[in-house]
Amino acid sequence: MKLILLGAPGAGKGTQAEVLAEKFNIPVISTGDIIRNALKQQTELGKQAKDYIDKGLLVPDDVVIEIIRERLKQADCANGYILDGFPRTVPQADALEAMNIDIDKVLAIEVPDEKIIGRISGRRQCGECGATYHNEYKQPKQESICDVCEGTLIQRKDDAPETVKQRLEVYHEQTAPLKAYYDQKGILVLAYGQEEIKDTTKEVFKALGVEA
Numbered sequence: 001m002k003l004i005l006l007g008a009p010g011a012g013k014g015t016q017a018e019v020l021a022e023k024f025n026i027p028v029i030s031t032g033d034i035i036r037n038a039l040k041q042q043t044e045l046g047k048q049a050k051d052y053i054d055k056g057l058l059v060p061d062d063v064v065i066e067i068i069r070e071r072l073k074q075a076d077c078a079n080g081y082i083l084d085g086f087p088r089t090v091p092q093a094d095a096l097e098a099m100n101i102d103i104d105k106v107l108a109i110e111v112p113d114e115k116i117i118g119r120i121s122g123r124r125q126c127g128e129c130g131a132t133y134h135n136e137y138k139q140p141k142q143e144s145i146c147d148v149c150e151g152t153l154i155q156r157k158d159d160a161p162e163t164v165k166q167r168l169e170v171y172h173e174q175t176a177p178l179k180a181y182y183d184q185k186g187i188l189v190l191a192y193g194q195e196e197i198k199d200t201t202k203e204v205f206k207a208l209g210v211e212a
């Protein structure tokens with residue numbers, strides 16, 4: 001199974017990718033994880049990516065394509081994989097096709113913008129240990145204090161409402177056209193994000209024609 005996951009930031013792609021990876025016993029290839037690792041290690045790629053990410057913009061195509069090309073050569077991708085966060089633009093999709101890769105399905109997870117803004121802007125992270133919380137779904141015992149280490153909870157710059165709105169604008173402008181691109185190829189399927197993760201998973205399996 002070679003699968004592409006599409007969806008706006010905060011639509012729940014990462015969570016559903018993990019479920020599908022376990023179901024099919026294939027790896028999740030997340031450009032976000034690769035780039036975050038580069039940021040942490042302060043590699044050349046990480047330095048290039050940081051300026052774009054801080055502004056809520058996408059990392060340039062040529063950088064991302066090279067990351068993916070190298071990753072897909074690794075042995076764990078031999079029996080298939082799930083692409084999460086790539087392609088994000090039609091030129092990236094063209095580059096993927098130029099690699100002679102046959103994708104089985106493209107799954108788009110649909111969630112309204114207003115729900116996404118609430119989900120992401122409510123996230124908080126401990127500035128000390130990195131533990132994550134949410135103002136609505138996962139509140140700490142003490143307001144703004146981490147349950148784990150008693151560090152102060154902060155809102156990451158890319159979780160601020162104005163940055164989230166910018167990210168959504170970028171998504172709709174650059175990534176949403178991929179739905180039309182893959183629909184023309186007859187491999188696009190849609191799943192509608194629900195409040196509960198397990199209910200979204202049911203929608204995902206149904207869209208892919210897979211038994212739970």
